[in-house]
Amino acid sequence: MSADELTPMRQQYLELKARYPDKILLFRMGDFFEAFDADAELIARELEITLTSRPMPRGQRIPMAGVPCRAVDTYIARLVERGYHVAVADQVEPPGKKLVRREVTRVVTPGTLIDPAMLDQRQNNYLLALVPLKNPHDESWARCGLAYADISTGEFAATEIGADHTEAALGVLEELARLKPREVLLPKSWADRGVTLPNGAFATPLPDHRFELGAAQSVLRAHFQVRALEGFGLANKPLATCAAGALLNYLYETQGSNLAQLTTLRTYSTANFMVLDANTRRNLELTETIRGGKVQGSLLSVLDRTVTPMGSRLLRQWIGQPLLDITRLNARLDAVAALQADGVRRAEVFAALKPIADLERLTNRVLSGTALPRDLIALRYSLESVPALRNVLYELPALHSIRDRLDPCRPVIELIAAAIADNPPAALRDKVGIIREGYSA
Structure with a gap:
């Protein structure tokens, strides 16, 4: 069928689909997000929804399946849980007499979730990138750059494995077992050779040029608005730089420009922590049981008496990456002893x-x-609780370093209290009742 015979809406859909050929494209039409062609057949099968068809010129019909706008995130979560990547094309102007302009406003992948409904409160959701360097004498990995990020918390870290003469492939497997990423980016040339990933992790092969050093340095410098990357600990770590840059580029591709939450990049050495391979973690049942892979019954379930999701995630990280630094270990023990005694x-x-x-x-x-x-009201109430916490910690000298880092952010509290109603509607589309009566910016 020639382009001249296509309806304007069909042309718009095909133009967007051409930009995201490897993604399921959900296309907003009124109160529904629709999928067409092979995407429609796929989501009808995976989501167990009705597959219909839409008439086209010359008596032809194309497959179509849709989900209600109000429940789209639930359906996206089910697709992403199966490893699919979903591009959401929303209407970006009010409906009128002419064709409504649509653009892809977000791309959702297993490693780029930010919607609370799609996340486990007590676990990180990591996106990870690998950049292996082949040993010139055989097919083994001489070294490997590794970077990971959780865009829901702002954590962003990188390391280079094998530089200290440890077995690079083994070191990578140990980090994969610790982090349990949901999505792993890696060069296509390496993905084609076969890379074993832990259960629950989905591989996303990318063209090899996406991992080049020059491109990585450019995107990192631009994002952090710096001229050099030495301040992040990336000096003499070209593979770690490549991994961090490729990961950041991928996030810009999927999230657009909304990456203000990534404010810094932490580099680390695996030599500073106890090495635990996957079998050791499994046999010790650190964070999940051998039978069933459940948290209940693991060491984590015994120790986790945390009050906030942040504390639970941090405890999981500490259990998964035991310290070797005696000074930091003693500081933790002193804090625990102080609380245990009082x-x-x-x-x-x-x-x-x-x-x-x-x-x-x-x-x-x-x-x-x-x-x-x-969310803004929850932020305000949470910040209003910080002074009370600071006052309690004042009586515990072993925790003064924590207290000194707690900032109640009074200007933020005052702005939210002045601008946002105490009980605003849940969604932005319900515009009435969000801004406090009488407030003017």
Whole structure:
């Protein structure tokens, strides 16, 4: 069928699909997001929804399947859970007499989730990138750059494995077992050779040029607005730089310009932590049981008495990456001993933490421009609880270093209290009742 015979809407759809050929394209039409052609057949099968068809010129029909706009995130979550990548084409102007302009407003992949409904509160959702360097004498990995990020919390880190003469492939497997990423980016040339990933991780092969050093340095410098990357610990770590740059580029591709939550890049050495391979982690049942892979019954379930999701995620990280630094270990033990010895203060700390929501993910939704009105209210109430927590920690000298880093952010509290109604609607589309009556910017 020639382009002249296509309807304007069909042309618009095909133009967007050509930009995202390897993604499921959900195309907004009124109160539904529709998929067409092979995408329609796929989502009808995976989501167990009705497959219909849409008439075209010359008596032809094309497959079509759709989901309601109000429930689209639920359906996207089910597709992403199966490893699919979903591009969402929304209407970017009010409906009128002419064809409504549509653009892809977000791309959702297993490693780029930010919607709270799609995330486990007590676990990180990591996107990871690998850049292996082949040993010139055989097919083994001489070294490997590794970077990972959780865009829901703003964590971004990179390392280079094998530079200290450890077995690079083994070191990578150990990090994969620790981090349990949901999505792994790697050069297509290496993906074609076959790379074993842990259960639950989906491979996303990318063209090899996406991992080049020059491109990586450029995107990192531009994002952090710096002239050099030495301040991030990337000097003499070209593979770590390549991995971090490729990961950041991928995030820009899928998230657009909403990456303000990635404010820094941390480099680390695996030599500073106890090495635990996948079998050791499994046999010790650190974070999940051997039978069933459940948290309940693991060491984590025994130790986790945290009050906030942030604390639970941090405890999981500490269990998965035991320290070797005696100074930092003793500081942790001193803090634990202080709380264990003072039951009254311990109860006060628990009480002060209870009103605090998931500040990591709340602030990152604000920075990424995806926060809803009630997120701002939760942020305000959480920050209002910080002074009480600081006061309790004042009585515990072993925790003064933590207290000194707690900032209640009074200007933020005052701005939200002045501008946002105490009980705003859940969605932005319900514009009435969001801004406090009488407020003017």
